[in-house]
Each structure stands twice: as structure tokens, then as C-alpha cells.
Amino acid sequence: MTAIFKRELRSFFSTPLGYVFSAVYLAASGLIFALFTLRSSTSDVSTYSSMMLFGFVAVLPLLTMRSFSEEKRLRTDALLLTSPVSATGMVLGKYLASLTVFAGNLLLSCVYIIPLGKYAADHSPVSAARTFGCFFAMFLVGACFIAVGIFVSSLTESQVVAAVGTMAILFFFASIALFNGMIDSYAVRTVLSWISLYSRFTNFTYGMFDFAALVYYLSFAAVFVFLTVRVTERRRWI
Amino acid sequence: MIEVKNVFKYYGNVMALDDVSFTVNEGEVVGFLGPNGAGKSTMMNIITGYLSSTSGDASVCGIDVLENPDEAKKKIGFLPEQPPLYREMKVSEYLNFVYDLKKCTLNRKAHVDEIMAVTKIANVRDRLIGNLSKGYRQRVGIAQALVGNPPVMIFDEPTVGLDPKQIIEIRNLIRNLGKNHTVILSTHILSEVQSVCDRILIINEGRLIADEKTENIARVAGSDRRYTVKIAGPRRDILRELRALSGVRSAEDTGDGDADGAAFDVEAERGIDIRKSLFNMLASKGWPIMELIPRGMSLEDVFVRIMDEDERRRTAPEGRRGGKE
Numbered sequence: 105m106t107a108i109f110k111r112e113l114r115s116f117f118s119t120p121l122g123y124v125f126s127a128v129y130l131a132a133s134g135l136i137f138a139l140f141t142l143r144s145s146t147s148d149v150s151t152y153s154s155m156m157l158f159g160f161v162a163v164l165p166l167l168t169m170r171s172f173s174e175e176k177r178l179r180t181d182a183l184l185l186t187s188p189v190s191a192t193g194m195v196l197g198k199y200l201a202s203l204t205v206f207a208g209n210l211l212l213s214c215v216y217i218i219p220l221g222k223y224a225a226d227h228s229p230v231s232a233a234r235t236f237g238c239f240f241a242m243f244l245v246g247a248c249f250i251a252v253g254i255f256v257s258s259l260t261e262s263q264v265v266a267a268v269g270t271m272a273i274l275f276f277f278a279s280i281a282l283f284n285g286m287i288d289s290y291a292v293r294t295v296l297s298w299i300s301l302y303s304r305f306t307n308f309t310y311g312m313f314d315f316a317a318l319v320y321y322l323s324f325a326a327v328f329v330f331l332t333v334r335v336t337e338r339r340r341w342i
Numbered sequence: 343m344i345e346v347k348n349v350f351k352y353y354g355n356v357m358a359l360d361d362v363s364f365t366v367n368e369g370e371v372v373g374f375l376g377p378n379g380a381g382k383s384t385m386m387n388i389i390t391g392y393l394s395s396t397s398g399d400a401s402v403c404g405i406d407v408l409e410n411p412d413e414a415k416k417k418i419g420f421l422p423e424q425p426p427l428y429r430e431m432k433v434s435e436y437l438n439f440v441y442d443l444k445k446c447t448l449n450r451k452a453h454v455d456e457i458m459a460v461t462k463i464a465n466v467r468d469r470l471i472g473n474l475s476k477g478y479r480q481r482v483g484i485a486q487a488l489v490g491n492p493p494v495m496i497f498d499e500p501t502v503g504l505d506p507k508q509i510i511e512i513r514n515l516i517r518n519l520g521k522n523h524t525v526i527l528s529t530h531i532l533s534e535v536q537s538v539c540d541r542i543l544i545i546n547e548g549r550l551i552a553d554e555k556t557e558n559i560a561r562v563a564g565s566d567r568r569y570t571v572k573i574a575g576p577r578r579d580i581l582r583e584l585r586a587l588s589g590v591r592s593a594e595d596t597g598d599g600d601a602d603g604a605a606f607d608v609e610a611e612r613g614i615d616i617r618k619s620l621f622n623m624l625a626s627k628g629w630p631i632m633e634l635i636p637r638g639m640s641l642e643d644v645f646v647r648i649m650d651e652d653e654r655r656r657t658a659p660e661g662r663r664g665g666k667e
Contacts, residue, residue, distance in 0.1 A: 107439060111428070114431075115430055119430045178426075178428075179424040182426045186415055186420045188445060340391070340392060
């Protein structure tokens with residue numbers, strides 16, 4: 105697993121992908137931060153973090169589109185699948201590599217808080233708990249999105265299909281909460297709000313540690329990682 | 343060392359392997375021979391655990407590849423049909439990655455250096471794999487299979503895309519590996535198996551139709567019995583005399599020819615060397631031989647012959663099973 109993790113991580117930055125991703129991520133997050141925090145003259149980053157959820161929908165597929173589809177297309181998966189590495193190790197190595205690149209960018213984008221702290225008005229200082237909560241929640245949602253992206257990538261040989269497919273699925277998960285109000289049936293609404301990644305987000309942005317949400321996000325990521333493992337294992341049975 | 347028992351493989355409804363069984367002993371170099379799509383790659387992929395069989399067992403060093411895949415995979419070095427290379431990695435970086443991936447315990451630097459020396463890729467160690475020529479990539483692919491010094495090596499068409507000099511080098515390399523490794527390689531070039539392998543398994547349409555020592559196949563192929571002769575003289579007379587010559591099974595006018603003379607295909611009866619009598623006859627007529635080219639049998643010829651024999655065997659005395667339609 106470590107070997108695959110290291111190789112993946114290095115390959116992000118020995119190909120343009122890692123740089124393109126970082127550039128797009130930082131540009132998008134900078135823009136969103138400027139619009140929804142600085143321009144709104146607020147020291148509260150919760151709007152920023154909820155908007156970033158939609159930024160992730162567009163950006164994170166770039167990070168994961170390649171992971172399995174490229175291996176399939178170039179048949180390099182033959183090396184991994186005939187090495188003494190379990191499918192779980194293989195998937196986790198790739199997942200954690202993508203997660204690491206994402207986390208690195210998220211960490212970089214924390215510098216936005218410095219000017220915020222410096223220029224925040226005295227009557228509304230930056231709340232450490234809320235800010236931390238927002239970034240932590242963003243990390244969790246990103247971890248879920250990456251799991252979905254890796255899964256979709258394992259289904260196809262085409263990076264484009266992987267990216268677009270991931271975007272569609274992520275958009276569904278991120279936006280359920282938005283059109284949930286339009287649905288009449290209470291049962292459907294309940295189910296939809298239960299699977300909505302967005303609605304679990306709120307408590308963190310208030311600076312509360314929502315343990316249930318944490319478990320939910322981790323399970324969500326784990327389910328997709330597990331599905332990817334199954335797809336990888338299934339490949340030899342076709 | 344390698345044991346394959348009653349392996350069937352279906353891709354959907356398409357049968358790729360039909361009841362294949364064989365064993366490979368330690369230290370043997372075995373060639374899989376067959377036309378494209380015969381099931382060679384499928385068979386190799388099953389032994390390496392890349393694919394699973396629909397039914398039947400495969401084991402390496404007594405370890406079942408399905409029941410204990412990790413242990414079995416440690417015993418195998420595999421070069422797939424398309425070498426599994428990451429284009430954005432440098433050669434040395436890539437081999438070190440494979441080293442980690444295979445959880446090797448040998449001295450890293452010495453081992454990787456040795457492999458690069460053996461496969462003659464040390465001079466490109468710091469180049470990106472994506473920038474290498476096809477021949478070098480193929481050799482990096484072979485180098486990858488050698489990492490960890492596994493007792494069993496499986497090469498799927500190792501010499502495809504190489505130039506003649508590289509082909510000879512790779513064949514020598516495989517022959518050397520064969521001294522202390524068990525090697526399976528696949529190819530559709532008959533001369534390749536003849537020059538490298540101890541034993542040949544011929545596979546066609548998913549069925550194993552021959553499992554022979556290389557010498558026996560060479561005998562079946564009868565590579566010393568057919569010639570193309572270019573003779574200066576009157577075409578029709580020559581053909582008549584050739585056909586009349588004792589020991590000649592058949593003679594045909596190829597229709598080819600140039601200012602030097604006309605070309606004929608001559609096939610001798612089994613076990614007879616017609617070259618002397620051919621020379622004497624032509625000399626007595628005053629028709630000089632301009633060229634005499636022994637024509638080995640093509641793979642297709644060998645196939646046809648072996649398949650014919652296979653069919654004869656199967657339909658023969660009892661006729662229990664129907665022949666191949």
C-alpha cells in the first residue's frame with residue numbers, strides 16, 4: 105500500500121495534473137473566499153465553506169478521474185494486480201494519495217484566515233471553533249467526494265467519462281438539500297435529507313462537533329472505497 | 343512447479359480455454375505457441391492471478407493462485423503482453439517502485455543495478471519511460487519481471503517490437519534465466535520457441551493440441567525437407583525432371599523467376615536428403631542451380647499438420663468423440 109501511495113503522490117507532481125489541480129483549487133477557493141467572506145465583510149467562513157462544497161463538485165473529479173481509468177487504459181493495472189498487494193491496499197493507496205493532495209491544498213487555503221483575523225472588526229472576531237469546524241467539515245466532504253471519484257474512475261477506461269460521471273454524482277449528493285423543499289412526499293424528503301451530504305454540514309459551521317455527522321461522512325467514504333475494492337476484485341472474474 | 347488442471351475460461355459466452363491441463367517442471371523453459379486469439383495470454387493471465395479461470399485449478403510451487411494469491415504472486419515475475427509501464431516515471435524510479443510493490447528483501451541498490459545490467463538498461467536509468475523507444479520499454483518490462491528474483495518467470499510475447507539484434511539478446515537472456523528459473527513464454531514465432539524452449543505447448547482455439555519436447559516438434563515441422571530452387575534452363579523440362587527424380591515428393595513451378603532462372607518449390611520424401619541427387623541430375627542436364635533455399639515450415643504449416651494429427655488421433659480407432667468440425 106505504501107508503495108502505491110508514494111507512487112501515486114509522486115505521479116501527481118511529475119505530471120501536470122497535480123499542478124493543474126492545485127491551481128484550479130486555489131483559484132476557485134480564493135475567488136469564493138473573496139466573494140462570500142471578504143466582499144460580504146464578514147468574519148464567518150460558513151458561507152465560504154458551503155459554497156466550497158459546490159466548488160468541490162467541479163474540482164475534485166480532476167483529482168480522481170485518472171486514478172484507475174488510466175491504469176486500465178495503459179494496462180499498468182496488470183502490474184498491481186499480479187503483485188502481492190491486496191485490492192484493498194491498492195485502492196487505499198490511491199485513495200489516500202488523492203486525499204493527501206486535497207488535504208494539502210485545503211491546508212494551503214487556510215492562509216485566507218490570516219487577513220481575516222487581522223482585519224476582522226472588534227465586535228465580530230474570528231471564531232476559532234467555527235473556522236476550524238468549517239475547514240474540518242470541508243475535509244470530510246472532500247474525503248467523501250474523493251471516494252466517489254475513485255469509485256467512478258474504477259468503472260471506466262476513460263478519464264473524461266470518469267470526470268463527468270463523478271461531477272454528475274457529486275452534484276446530486278451536494279444539491280439534494282436545495283431541491284428537497286420542492287418535494288411533497290414526507291418519506292422521500294426524509295430519505296433524501298438523510299443521504300444529503302450538505303445537510304450534515306451545518307453543525308460544524310456553527311462550531312459544534314457533530315459526532316453523528318463525522319460517523320456519517322466516514323461511513324460514506326468507506327462505502328465507496330469498499331465498492332471500489334469490489335470492482336477491482338471483480339475485474340479478474342470477467 | 344507450475345500445475346494447471348482442467349482449466350476452462352469463458353468470456354461471457356465465448357470460450358477462451360477448453361479443458362487445459364499441463365505441468366511445468368522446475369528449471370524448464372516452456373513455450374506457448376499459437377495464433378493470435380488462441381488463448382495464450384488468457385492462460386498466462388490465469389497462472390499469474392490477473393484473471394481467474396471459470397473452473398479448474400492453477401498452482402505455482404504448490405501454492406494455489408486463487409486460494410493464496412499473495413504467496414503465489416511472490417513466486418512469479420510477469421511480463422504482460424503490454425508492458426505495465428508508467429510513462430511519467432524514470433526507469434530507476436520505476437524499478438524501485440516495483441521493488442517496494444513486491445516487498446523484496448534483497449539488497450535494494452545491488453539488486454536493481456544487477457537487473458539493469460542484465461537487461462542492458464543501465465544507460466537509460468535516469469530517463470523517463472515515456473521517452474524510451476519500444477525496444478527499451480520492452481526491456482524495462484522484462485526488468486520489472488525480474489525484480490525480486492522470483493523462481494517462475496512468465497513472459498507474454500517478450501520479443502514483440504524489438505529489432506533483430508535485440509531479439510537475439512532477449513532470447514539469450516531468457517535462455518540464461520532458464521538455467522535457474524522456470525520460464526513460460528508465449529509467441530507466435532516458431533523459430534523463437536525452437537531456439538529458446540525445452541518444451542512446446544501448442545494451443546489453438548483454447549485447446550491444448552500438443553505438448554511436446556522441442557526436438558519432436560522440429561521433426562514434425564520437418565524443416566529440412568522443403569526447398570526453393572532457382573534453376574537456369576527450360577522451365578517445363580526442369581519441372582518434368584524434378585518430378586521424376588527419386589525422393590521428390592512434389593515439385594511445383596512457383597511462377598517466379600528472373601534473368602538468373604526460374605524458381606521451383608521442391609519437397610522431399612520423409613527422411614531423404616535430395617540435395618545431392620538434385621545437384622547431380624541438374625549438373626548432368628547442364629542446368630545450373632542459381633539458388634537453393636531450405637524452406638522451414640511456417641507456423642501455419644506446423645499447425646495444420648499438428649491439428650490434422652490431433653484430429654486423426656481423436657477420430658481414430660474407437661471414434662468415441664466426434665472430430666473437430
